[in-house]
Amino acid sequence: MKFYNNQNLLFGTALAFFLFLTLNIAILPAIQNQQVYKPLPDAKPLTKEERAGKALYVANGCIACHTQQVRSVEMDKVFGSRPNIPADYAMNQRMDVWRNTANLLGSERTGPDLTNIGARQPSTDWQLLHLYQPRAVVAESIMPAYPYLFEEKDYLAKGDVEVKVPEKFLRRKFTKIVAKKEALDLVAYILSLKQIKLPDGVVAPEFLYKQKEKADAAVAAGKMPDGAELYNGNCVACHQATGEGLPGAFPPLKGSPVVTGDDLKVYVTIIMKGYNGRPGFGVMPPVGTNANFTPEMVTALMNHERSSWGNSAKPVTLEEVKKIYDEIK
Incomplete structure (x- = not known):
């Protein structure tokens, strides 16, 4: 009982035990983590x-x-x-x-x-x-x-x-x-918030219950990806579900001469590399490049836009798009 009656001994023992736990549970694991987990090679510090x-x-x-x-x-x-x-x-x-x-x-x-x-x-x-x-x-x-x-x-x-x-x-x-x-x-x-690409040879961890991508499955089966899904996933935020864009901010695709016209090279280039030449509207980023669009995806997206919102342009073929895709890549 002398231990419990000696406040200095009791406090000192508790303090030593606390410091021991802090060192082994918090400090040493943190130091080890800093040694083990290094930034990815392409990571850049914030400006x-x-x-x-x-x-x-x-x-x-x-x-x-x-x-x-x-x-x-x-x-x-x-x-x-x-x-x-x-x-x-x-x-x-x-x-x-x-x-x-x-x-x-x-x-x-x-x-x-x-x-x-x-x-x-x-x-x-x-x-x-x-x-x-x-x-x-x-x-x-x-x-x-x-x-x-x-x-x-x-x-x-x-x-x-x-x-x-x-x-x-x-x-x-x-x-x-x-x-x-x-x-x-x-x-x-x-x-600046972007997932950094893993080094070559490093396999990314898989999502649990991972399902095969619909676009890949469609291509493997000899079908085209779903152009409407591609539009909703990559374009709708700016050009809107109606295809009418936002006046003074983002141009419309409904009735657009680029979308419905015959100059497919301009059309494919805008999708893959973006555009900054239309007065009164903001800069379009290279959506296709950022999203790793394949020629099949570009074709499906173009045909969706050329046949939606009252547009009735002639469908484009995969061969036409692939030729331009390879040329501008």
Whole structure:
């Protein structure tokens, strides 16, 4: 009983036991993890702007609705090409000595997972418009708007980054919406979120209960992929389900001379390499290249667009598309 009556001995023993557990359960495993899990070869540290955007992501509570973790369940495959591995987070660092928010994994999915959003939706114009007014690009969105990251101007100044906002979402007609530095930094961070390709020879972990891709199965069976599914998965966010786009932001495909015309090379090139030549509209990213479109997928997508929303153009053949695909690749 002397042990329990000696406060110095009792406290010292408890402290020693606590330090022993801390060393073996927390500190040594953390050091070992840092030695074992190295950043992937193609991983890049965040730029100054991206780090500032990450701080804004934290400050605005984005983690309350968005995760950054692709789990190994099949339903998460829409967010990334593979489940996340520890090496995906090896380059993250503490924000400062007080805040350990390096890995913004999150647990809620009120909004979609953002692990690979920089590849899924790489359009800066879309991301800025989405921040300014989410309902402008996704009518059913419940995400709050962040207008305080932007400013209204009557005239643009040199260096201003204008956000192409449909007229019905403007408070005053002919107002110019300009992104503040905070908005640009936040979008820079969002676009930096991309799954890094694993080194050659390293096999990505499979999703649980993995099912064969419909497009691959269709091609193997001698059929074309589903063009409507490809459109919904890659194009609908900007060009909308109606094919009418968003006035002043994203051009329509309904009645488009590019979609219904005979210059297939221009059409295929825009799908695979993007486009930045139409006045009054934002930049289109290289959707086909980012999504690893095959000639079969491009053909199916083109035929869907050429026969939807009242379009009635002549179907294109796989041979026509493959010839152009190989030429521009």
